[in-house]
Amino acid sequence: MVDLSTSYLGLSLKNPLVASASPLSQKVSTVQALEQKGVAAVVVYSLFEEQITLESLKLHEDLMRTSDTFSEAHSGFPDLGLYRMGPEPYLDHLRDLKKSVGIPIIASLNGVSSGGWIDYAQKIEQTGVDALELNIYYLATNPEMTATQLEDNYLNLVSSIRQRIQIPLAVKLSPFFTSLPNFARKLTQAGANGLVLFNRFYQPDFDLENLEVVPHLVLSNSNELRLPLRWIAILFGKVKADFALTSGVHTAEDMLKALMAGANITMVASEFLQNGIDQAPKLINDLQAWLEAHEYSSVKQMIGSMSQQAVADPATFERVNYMKVLSTYR
Numbered sequence: 001m002v003d004l005s006t007s008y009l010g011l012s013l014k015n016p017l018v019a020s021a022s023p024l025s026q027k028v029s030t031v032q033a034l035e036q037k038g039v040a041a042v043v044v045y046s047l048f049e050e051q052i053t054l055e056s057l058k059l060h061e062d063l064m065r066t067s068d069t070f071s072e073a074h075s076g077f078p079d080l081g082l083y084r085m086g087p088e089p090y091l092d093h094l095r096d097l098k099k100s101v102g103i104p105i106i107a108s109l110n111g112v113s114s115g116g117w118i119d120y121a122q123k124i125e126q127t128g129v130d131a132l133e134l135n136i137y138y139l140a141t142n143p144e145m146t147a148t149q150l151e152d153n154y155l156n157l158v159s160s161i162r163q164r165i166q167i168p169l170a171v172k173l174s175p176f177f178t179s180l181p182n183f184a185r186k187l188t189q190a191g192a193n194g195l196v197l198f199n200r201f202y203q204p205d206f207d208l209e210n211l212e213v214v215p216h217l218v219l220s221n222s223n224e225l226r227l228p229l230r231w232i233a234i235l236f237g238k239v240k241a242d243f244a245l246t247s248g249v250h251t252a253e254d255m256l257k258a259l260m261a262g263a264n265i266t267m268v269a270s271e272f273l274q275n276g277i278d279q280a281p282k283l284i285n286d287l288q289a290w291l292e293a294h295e296y297s298s299v300k301q302m303i304g305s306m307s308q309q310a311v312a313d314p315a316t317f318e319r320v321n322y323m324k325v326l327s328t329y330r
Helices: 028-036 049-063 069-075 087-100 116-125 147-164 180-190 222-235 252-261 270-275 279-293 314-327
Strands: 006-008 011-013 017-019 041-048 105-110 131-135 169-173 194-197 205-207 212-214 242-245 265-268
Touching: 006 242, 017 279, 028 041, 028 087, 041 049, 041 087, 049 087, 049 116, 087 105, 087 116, 105 116, 116 131, 116 147, 131 147, 147 169, 147 180, 169 180, 180 194, 180 222, 194 222, 222 242, 222 252, 222 314, 252 265, 252 279, 265 270, 265 279, 270 279
Parallel strands: 017 041, 017 265, 041 105, 105 131, 131 169, 169 194, 194 242, 242 265
Antiparallel strands: 006 011, 205 212
């Protein structure tokens, strides 16, 4: 029997299939079902900095009803829709999940600035969750902001949260950094135990009839696997962190590629949302069947087996492959 177990952020997992942050974690019953279907851990949907800030503004407004300042502050926030729920219900939900399932629960905190809201990292830890994923979703739009300033903001945020918690900390990143390997190393030095590659920026669309900017959510497909696959293969062995590959994992073949690149785990959401959580046992069974057919004894044996750890000059390797790809078109 092939050993499917792996480790991530110091957690022992029965297999590398993890449910990434999504609406699937909003109900305890769904997380219980994910556990029954074989998923090894669940990342809970994010608590946003804006939710905590709004809660704080509301408290101040209640205390100072004679001031117009706070109504103006409220007006600076767009309608958050379902994310209007305050931070306390989120903490209660984490406690309920920990009581209801035996698999690791990883909380998610989404923010971009250093401020009082990061104290909630400590409150999240106190719920008993097994780890925290820091999802830094920020699109730099100010031409005056330099790359160094942006990276320093990220590093200060990671360092501040690391100082407040003892549980493992993963950082979910976008691919938009000038020198990702250098920045990834700095993140581990700031206290990150793991890196989740990559966050997906959701591009809005234009409504031409109403002349409005509208949100446009498109679920992933397997083609999106290539970007995190390449970077995990480059970073493996060069940055002291566990790696989670997210975006584009839909099949057992996708999982195998991620593991061979150097990922400790593969995170899945779109596949479950599109085709149901019954896909989980199929992914696990197909993974095991492939490993048995190719005479692997364990998942750990294959992690990083196709990374660029043994490549003396990965930059040159990438350029040569770029030239090779271009020459294949007919």
